[in-house]
Amino acid sequence: MMWLRECPFDDQGLLRPVIPLSLMCDTCGSVWCTPDDASSGDRAIVPEPPDWSACGNTYNPDTTRWATRDEVAQAGWSDLPWHEEST
Ligand SMILES: [Zn+2]
16 A cells, blocks of 8 residues: 655654545545645544545545555656555
């Protein structure tokens, strides 16, 4: 699984690419619309029920999933300094 950086919001989780395409913390669930947003700790959005909206998308836990490497490439995000886990 890919991750970009540690979460600036909780300093514990990792920001991973998610579909709808953006970044999401694997611990606190905060969403960052773009990688640039993730470089500034005050731009986190925590989607909440019932609409789960953030970044003009819907982040319902039932439909939101982590992005694949191919989807990251299609988004033009391949050149970001991703970290890679072996799992
Ligand atoms: Zn977090």
